Amino acid sequence: MGVMSTETIKLDLDTAKVQKPKKRSLWKTVRKYWVFYFMMLPALLVLIINNYIPMFGIIIAFKNINYTDGILGSPWSGFSNFKYLFMTSDSWIITRNTLLYNSGFIILNLIFPLAFAIMLNEIKNRFLAKLHQTIMFLPYFLSMIVISYLVYAFLSDTNGFFNKSLLPALGIDPLNWYFTKEVWPYILSSVNTWKNMGYYTVIYMAAIIGIDEEYYEAATIDGASKFKQIFTITIPLLKPIITIMTLLQIGRIFNADFGLFFQVPRESGVLFPVTNVIDTYVYRTFITVGDIGLSSAAGLIQSVVGFSLVFLSNWIVRRIDSDNALF
Numbered sequence: 001m002g003v004m005s006t007e008t009i010k011l012d013l014d015t016a017k018v019q020k021p022k023k024r025s026l027w028k029t030v031r032k033y034w035v036f037y038f039m040m041l042p043a044l045l046v047l048i049i050n051n052y053i054p055m056f057g058i059i060i061a062f063k064n065i066n067y068t069d070g071i072l073g074s075p076w077s078g079f080s081n082f083k084y085l086f087m088t089s090d091s092w093i094i095t096r097n098t099l100l101y102n103s104g105f106i107i108l109n110l111i112f113p114l115a116f117a118i119m120l121n122e123i124k125n126r127f128l129a130k131l132h133q134t135i136m137f138l139p140y141f142l143s144m145i146v147i148s149y150l151v152y153a154f155l156s157d158t159n160g161f162f163n164k165s166l167l168p169a170l171g172i173d174p175l176n177w178y179f180t181k182e183v184w185p186y187i188l189s190s191v192n193t194w195k196n197m198g199y200y201t202v203i204y205m206a207a208i209i210g211i212d213e214e215y216y217e218a219a220t221i222d223g224a225s226k227f228k229q230i231f232t233i234t235i236p237l238l239k240p241i242i243t244i245m246t247l248l249q250i251g252r253i254f255n256a257d258f259g260l261f262f263q264v265p266r267e268s269g270v271l272f273p274v275t276n277v278i279d280t281y282v283y284r285t286f287i288t289v290g291d292i293g294l295s296s297a298a299g300l301i302q303s304v305v306g307f308s309l310v311f312l313s314n315w316i317v318r319r320i321d322s323d324n325a326l327f
Contacts, residue, residue, distance in 0.1 A: 060293055061300045062077060062078065062079070062293075063293055064076075064080075065292055081296070082301065084285070084294055085297070093273060097275070097276060097277045098254060098256050102252070104189055105192050105249070109196055112193055112197050114200075114204050116197065117208055118208065120132055120201070121209070133202065133205070140195060144257070147191060147195060147264065155177035155178065160177070163177075181270060181275075182274075188275070191260065192260055203241065204238065204242075239321075243317055243324040243325075246313075253306065254302045254305040254306050254309075255306065256278060256280070257279075258283065261276070278298060278302065282298040
C-alpha cells in the first residue's frame with residue numbers, strides 16, 4: 001500500500017509538471033503575423049506623426065523663444081515660463097473658474113443626458129424617438145461662433161428675446177446681461193449642457209439598448225414599477241459606461257472650452273472674474289506679449305495635470321470596484 005502510494009505520488013508529480021511554453025522571439029512573431037502588422041502600419045504612422053513627433057515641441061515651454069535663433073537655438077529659461085500662471089494676480093481666479101466650471105459640467109453632463117437617454121428609451125414610437133434624438137444631437141455640430149450669436153439673440157440689450165418679450169411679459173425690468181456677471185455661471189453651464197447633451201445621450205442610449213430585455217421582463221413579473229426598474233436595473237448596469245465617461249472628462253478638467261468662454265461672453269471685460277479661464281487667459285497673454293513659451297508652458301501644465309488626474313481617478317475606481325476601472 002505504501003509502495004503504491006509512493007508511485008502514485010511520483011506519477012502525480014510527473015503529470016503535474018507542466019512545461020512552460022517557449023517564448024517566441026519578436027522577429028518570429030512579426031514574421032508569422034506580418035499581414036496584421038502591415039495592416040496596422042498606416043494607423044501606427046498616423047499616430048506617430050500626429051501624437052508623438054509633436055511632443056518635441058515640449059521644449060518650447062522651457063525656452064525663451066526668439067524667431068532669429070529658432071527653437072533649438074533659443075536660450076533655455078528653465079521654469080520661468082511656468083511662473084506667470086501662478087505669480088500673477090489672476091492665477092487664483094482662472095484656476096478656480098476652470099476647475100469649478102469643469103466640475104459642474106461633469107455633473108450636468110451625467111445627470112441630464114442620462115435622464116434623457118432613459119426617457120427616450122421609453123418612447124415606444126421609434127420615429128418620435130429618433131426625431132427627438134436628432135434634434136438633441138444637432139447643437140453638438142454647431143460651432144461656438146454660431147452658438148454665441150444664438151445666445152446674443154436671446155440676451156441682446158435692445159432686441160434680445162428676453163429683454164424685448166419675456167421679461168416685460170413677466171413684469172421684470174430689462175437686464176443688461178453682458179454687464180451682469182452674477183448670471184453668467186448659470187448661462188455658461190446651460191449653454192454647455194445644451195450643446196453636449198445630445199452627444200452624451202446617444203452614448204448612454206446605446207448602452208441602454210444593449211441591456212438584456214429579460215431583466216425588465218423578470219422585474220415586471222415581480223411587480224416592479226418603471227422607476228424601480230430604472231434604479232435597480234438600468235442605472236446599475238450603466239455603471240461601467242458612466243465611469244468611463246466621467247474619467248475621460250476628469251482628464252480634461254484643467255482644460256476649458258475656449259469657444260464657450262471666449263465667444264459666448266463676447267469679450268466683455270466686466271465678466272472676466274466669472275468667465276476668464278486658463279485657456280482664455282493664455283490666449284489674451286499671447287496676443288498681448290506674443291511669447292509662445294508662456295502658452296506652451298500652460299498647455300504642458302494642463303496635459304500633465306489631466307494625465308495625473310486620470311490615473312488617480314482610475315486608481316480610486318479600481319480600489320472600489322476593479323470591474324469598472326478604465327484600465
